[in-house]
Amino acid sequence: MAASKEQFNKDGFLILKNFFSKEEINKIYTEARQLFAIQIKRVVGIDVDINDRDTFEKAMFDYFQADFTSFVNTGKQVQHLISMHRLGTDERIVNLLKEIGYEFPTIAVRPAMQFNSRYLSKGGSHWKLGAHQDWRTGQGSLDSVVLWFPLVDCDADLGALQIIPASHTVGLLQADTSGYTGSIQDALPEEDYVQTSFEVGDLLIFSAFLVHRSGDNITQNIRWSIQLRYNNMAEPTFQERGFPMPYIYKPEENLVTPDFPKKEQLEQLFA
Ligand SMILES: O=C(O)CCC(=O)C(=O)O
Incomplete structure (x- = not known):
């Protein structure tokens, strides 16, 4: 793996084939679809087979149109799947981070699952992100990294990430921070981008x-x-900057469902 560290430092990324098993990735993918299927049944009124890909995804689009608020909430609940969080603390990941030089890895921000489609977007930026560096939003250790992997086989046609090898040493580029990751303002040569491609189980690790x-x-x-996303708490500039944590996570101030629950519902539940 020493050679991989050298390669990582040089290119700013590694693509690791079969890093995870297909089964463990499929379990997370299944649970995510199961959550959506529960709400699709309630809102759209159909009992959709999550393994019938086109039919299920059509139902996702219908659900998105029928009840945007609930769709967004379900999308947020998906971010809390235990299976996904468990994978995020997996020993194989901790070892990989150590192999690229981390002394004290921590989770930089909660794991994120994306389900990108032009049909699941009201604005531009949530289904397709322009060129950016994640460090601008994470602001963690200088060696902070992102691990990106698909839950389905993912090639250029499905919009797998495009990366600029070795761009991790050009510095923090000017970016418009109005979107949630910020788009780089300077035009970067099209020919510098490399199209990635993955099978389920493959992993891309890249410098923030x-x-x-x-x-x-x-x-x-x-x-x-x-x-x-991970930080290295042993990285001196991160320590010197007092470990900034720029992500904001806070509860709603008001009851989301007014007049809920009734006392009787609790009595019945705990009877
Ligand atoms: O998955 C994508 O299309 C973009 C993800 C990304 O760029 C990121 O999470 O930083």
Whole structure:
């Protein structure tokens, strides 16, 4: 693995084939679809087979149109799957981080699952991100990294990430921070981008300074993927900056469902 560290430092990324088993990735993918299927049944009124990909994804689009608020909430609940969080603390990941030089790895931000499709977007930026460096939003250790992997086989047509090898050493580029990751303002040469491609189980690990962007999903399908992010608490500049944590996580101030629950519902539940 020493050679991989050298390669990582040089290129700013590694693609590791079969890093995970297909079964463990499929379990997370299944649970995510199961959550959506529960709400699809309630809102759209159909008992959809999650393994019938096109039919299920069409139902996802119908659900998105029928009840946007509930769709967004379900999308947020999906971010809390135990299976996904468990994978994020997996020994194989901790060992990989150590192999690229981490002394004291921590989770930089909660794991994120994306289900990207032009049909699941009201604005531009949530299904397709322009060129950016994740460090601008994470602001963690200088050696902070992103782990990106799809839950389905993912090639150029499904919009797998496009990366600029070795761009992790060009510095923090100017970016418009109005989107949630911020798009780099300077035009970067098209020919510098490399299109990635994955089978289920493959993993891309990249420096938070590596310039990357979403590929172009030209299919009708959803591109399901997970991003995990880590910091190295032993990195001196992170320590000197007092371990900044720029992510904000806070509860709603008001009851989401007014007049809920009734006392009787609790009595019945705990009877
Ligand atoms: O998955 C994508 O298309 C973009 C993800 C990404 O760039 C990121 O999470 O930083």
